[in-house]
Amino acid sequence: MEDNLVIVESPAKAKTIEKFLGKEYLVKSSFGHIRDLSKKNFGIDIENDYKPNYEVSPDKKKIVSDLRKLSKNVKTVWIASDEDREGEAIAWHLFEELKLKKDNTKRIVFHEITKNAILNSIKNSRDIDINLVNAQQARRILDRLVGFELSPILWKKIKPSLSAGRVQSVAVRLLVEREREVVAFKSESFYKITAIFNVSANDKIYEFKADLQKRFDNKEETLKFLESCKSATYRVDSVIKKPTKKSPSPPFTTSTLQQEASRKFGFSVSQTMMVAQKLYESGKISYMRTDSVHLSNFALATAKDVIISNFGDEYSKTKNFKTKSKSAQEAHEAIRPTSLNKMIVMGSDAEKKLYHLIWKRTIASQMSEAKFEKTNVNIDISNSNHKFIAVGEVLKFDGFLKVYEVTNENNDTTKTLLPPLNENDNLDVNAINAVQRFTYHPARYTEATLVKKLEELGIGRPSTYAPIISTIQKRGYVLKENREGERREFNVISLINNNITDEIKTEITGAEKSKLFPTDIGIVVNDFLVEHFKNVIDFNFTATVEKDFDEIARGKLVWNKMIDKFYRPFHKKVETTLENSGRKSGERKLGVDPASGKDVVVRIGRYGPMAQIGKSDDEEKPRFAKLTKEQHLETITLKEALYLFRLPRTIGEYESKEITVAIGRFGPYVKHDNKFFSLKKGIDDPYTVKLDRAVEIIEDKREYDRNKTIKVFDKDAEIKVLNGRWGPYISYNKKNYKIPKDLEPEKLSVDECFEIIKKVSKPKKVKAKAKPKTKKKK
DNA sequence: CAGTGAGCGAGCTTCCGCTTGACTT
Numbered sequence: 001m002e003d004n005l006v007i008v009e010s011p012a013k014a015k016t017i018e019k020f021l022g023k024e025y026l027v028k029s030s031f032g033h034i035r036d037l038s039k040k041n042f043g044i045d046i047e048n049d050y051k052p053n054y055e056v057s058p059d060k061k062k063i064v065s066d067l068r069k070l071s072k073n074v075k076t077v078w079i080a081s082d083e084d085r086e087g088e089a090i091a092w093h094l095f096e097e098l099k100l101k102k103d104n105t106k107r108i109v110f111h112e113i114t115k116n117a118i119l120n121s122i123k124n125s126r127d128i129d130i131n132l133v134n135a136q137q138a139r140r141i142l143d144r145l146v147g148f149e150l151s152p153i154l155w156k157k158i159k160p161s162l163s164a165g166r167v168q169s170v171a172v173r174l175l176v177e178r179e180r181e182v183v184a185f186k187s188e189s190f191y192k193i194t195a196i197f198n199v200s201a202n203d204k205i206y207e208f209k210a211d212l213q214k215r216f217d218n219k220e221e222t223l224k225f226l227e228s229c230k231s232a233t234y235r236v237d238s239v240i241k242k243p244t245k246k247s248p249s250p251p252f253t254t255s256t257l258q259q260e261a262s263r264k265f266g267f268s269v270s271q272t273m274m275v276a277q278k279l280y281e282s283g284k285i286s287y288m289r290t291d292s293v294h295l296s297n298f299a300l301a302t303a304k305d306v307i308i309s310n311f312g313d314e315y316s317k318t319k320n321f322k323t324k325s326k327s328a329q330e331a332h333e334a335i336r337p338t339s340l341n342k343m344i345v346m347g348s349d350a351e352k353k354l355y356h357l358i359w360k361r362t363i364a365s366q367m368s369e370a371k372f373e374k375t376n377v378n379i380d381i382s383n384s385n386h387k388f389i390a391v392g393e394v395l396k397f398d399g400f401l402k403v404y405e406v407t408n409e410n411n412d413t414t415k416t417l418l419p420p421l422n423e424n425d426n427l428d429v430n431a432i433n434a435v436q437r438f439t440y441h442p443a444r445y446t447e448a449t450l451v452k453k454l455e456e457l458g459i460g461r462p463s464t465y466a467p468i469i470s471t472i473q474k475r476g477y478v479l480k481e482n483r484e485g486e487r488r489e490f491n492v493i494s495l496i497n498n499n500i501t502d503e504i505k506t507e508i509t510g511a512e513k514s515k516l517f518p519t520d521i522g523i524v525v526n527d528f529l530v531e532h533f534k535n536v537i538d539f540n541f542t543a544t545v546e547k548d549f550d551e552i553a554r555g556k557l558v559w560n561k562m563i564d565k566f567y568r569p570f571h572k573k574v575e576t577t578l579e580n581s582g583r584k585s586g587e588r589k590l591g592v593d594p595a596s597g598k599d600v601v602v603r604i605g606r607y608g609p610m611a612q613i614g615k616s617d618d619e620e621k622p623r624f625a626k627l628t629k630e631q632h633l634e635t636i637t638l639k640e641a642l643y644l645f646r647l648p649r650t651i652g653e654y655e656s657k658e659i660t661v662a663i664g665r666f667g668p669y670v671k672h673d674n675k676f677f678s679l680k681k682g683i684d685d686p687y688t689v690k691l692d693r694a695v696e697i698i699e700d701k702r703e704y705d706r707n708k709t710i711k712v713f714d715k716d717a718e719i720k721v722l723n724g725r726w727g728p729y730i731s732y733n734k735k736n737y738k739i740p741k742d743l744e745p746e747k748l749s750v751d752e753c754f755e756i757i758k759k760v761s762k763p764k765k766v767k768a769k770a771k772p773k774t775k776k777k778k
Numbered sequence: 779c780a781g782t783g784a785g786c787g788a789g790c791t792t793c794c795g796c797t798t799g800a801c802t803t
Contacts (some may be wrong), residue, residue, distance in 0.1 A: 147793020
């Protein structure tokens with residue numbers, strides 16, 4: 001029997017710590033929070049000073065009862081949850097729920113999983129910090145009040161099942177506002193002038209490029225300038241050399257890891273987290289949900305060894321970074337390999353890639369700066385006040401760049417090696433090119449850049465970045481999409497051999513890959529919230545309440561007073577909004593339908609954005625059509641909307657039955673003899689598809705169904721042997737049963753099928769009893 | 779899996795932050 005029980009948050013952490021502590025310590029995990037506010041009545045007694053009503057979460061019941069039993073049999077319980085607000089609350093919930101005693105319960109904290117750090121923490125145990133716990137309770141209760149009061153307003157005023165919250169609603173707002181900037185952006189063109197010069201030195205001729213300082217707004221000015229260049233001479237006015245340096249970035253936090261994995265590998269935020277979780281569970285990296293850039297002394301020392309032995313003394317520069325972000329709670333280390341001398345690990349491709357990236361970033365952070373020599377050359381034009389400027393950059397010492405390439409975001413300027421140039425050198429011009437360029441709208445967010453922005457605003461935590469991105473997509477506020485670019489013409493004017501040429505070229509512009517686009521619902525919900533709850537949707541709301549939470553943590557502010565101060569005016573606003581505000585559907589009148597003379601409007605309907613001809617109180621029923629994925633309430637035109645009403649369309653007859661085409665809940669389809677056949681995505685267009693193609697689709701589906709059916713029985717039509725994605729199975733009363741591998745599906749009899757159904761369904765029922773709460777599906 | 783958008787009404791949806799399993803019809 002062990003004397004000591006240590007409780008940490010993560011099972012992987014428990015395993016590691018157990019090794020350090022030896023036999024008299026039993027180390028267990030709480031798997032995060034063990035209880036939460038009840039869902040009934042908000043889980044908050046608002047009349048009674050906001051007294052919270054906590055319930056053990058269903059999936060934590062067993063963990064809690066196991067821990068309770070273990071805690072009864074040991075001398076001392078050490079609660080080692082993280083040293084931050086949430087961790088302190090977990091400690092307190094454990095203390096309460098396990099019914100621990102004050103005299104044999106000790107609270108310990110450590111920031112790094114090293115033997116020294118843990119032994120040290122045991123020597124320096126303390127009590128649970130109730131002020132910090134109260135700060136967490138205030139955070140939790142505020143989020144519940146905001147989320148559970150705002151969401152129902154949306155159900156009533158816009159659409160059921162929608163949601164709003166302190167974090168997600170701001171994320172959506174960022175996307176909506178950015179999208180509006182993009183749509184409103186008016187691109188302007190200008191001419192960028194680049195000269196290619198020749199200079200002779202050491203009996204050789206060198207070629208180099210220089211950009212004109214001035215950009216011309218229009219073609220006339222550009223032509224005028226090029227014309228003047230015909231008679232111009234060029235002379236080096238000044239050569240200025242100066243040393244520059246580039247420093248390595250700090251080691252990874254959750255958000256910077258997500259950004260780099262997105263940029264370098266195209267990983268989604270959740271993909272990065274899943275791979276990192278695998279690496280963490282197999283002990284290859286430190287904890288992956290962290291906002292800290294701190295490295296343990298152990299890590300610093302190993303990094304130094306690795307760098308010196310692989311690259312030499314001059315590459316090592318040991319330093320510990322300080323976390324800039326104000327919201328950081330510093331409970332963990334930065335994300336780093338557990339063994340820095342392992343450059344690569346075994347595992348899936350994604351695991352190998354991500355690990356190596358983490359290794360490189362950690363090692364690079366402990367390496368010296370890269371040194372450059374930068375050269376600026378000003379070139380005079382004999383008959384003009386404008387100047388050409390050539391910029392050269394020579395790497396003098398690679399430093400950290402030896403392991404970590406920095407992806408350059410604006411490779412606009414051509415930084416290269418320049419030939420030897422001296423003041424007053426005369427230059428021959430080879431060519432001068434004027435290329436028409438266009439100003440570009442602000443970039444749409446990717447998952448990773450949205451996380452970066454949220455982190456800057458102090459909104460969300462490392463453990464929630466991935467779930468936030470998934471929530472706003474699940475609610476239908478946001479779509480992650482690719483957009484094809486458009487062809488655009490641009491003008492290139494060149495001066496070569498004193499001869500001006502003028503040509504038009506084309507390029508693809510505006511293509512987007514994996515960008516976040518707000519949907520119509522997202523826009524309507526956002527506008528509603530901004531109109532009525534500006535303070536909660538404010539980008540600084542979180543920062544403001546965080547200040548209060550800090551005051552509570554320092555014992556300077558009473559938590560339920562703080563909540564009350566927020567809640568009173570907030571709740572009043574909720575009530576007046578419920579009472580006074582009308583339904584919001586984003587309705588927009590586009591014009592009049594020439595055929596019927598009735599109004600054409602677009603709005604959000606029960607099933608999403610739609611167009612409508614006529615009103616519901618008209619004698620004739622209004623006509624409805626669903627907007628396509630590419631169409632938006634704010635931008636759709638009357639012509640585009642009318643086009644939608646060309647469906648449903650009758651395109652002919654087959655087997656003496658009508659064939660019609662329309663768009664339904666699951667996309668475009670062909671209907672024949674009361675059966676539905678989906679059109680092929682990206683191939684068939686419901687507005688143009690012809691009869692022979694429709695027949696082909698129908699025949700294809702029939703062929704597919706024939707192959708799907710292996711066997712049917714006369715005895716019982718309900719029972720079928722079918723071929724599915726995972727091999728042959730039996731379908732009976734709309735339920736499916738797998739056929740054991742050793743049986744031949746073609747030879748099964750009805751009785752044998754029932755045999756299988758009995759066998760396969762039995763163990764499931766046993767499981768169902770052990771787990772009485774199965775998920776309800778609509 | 780399937781085309782809806784009128785209306786009634788019951789019953790449900792929802793927050794943020796901490797952690798990992800489930801289980802492949």
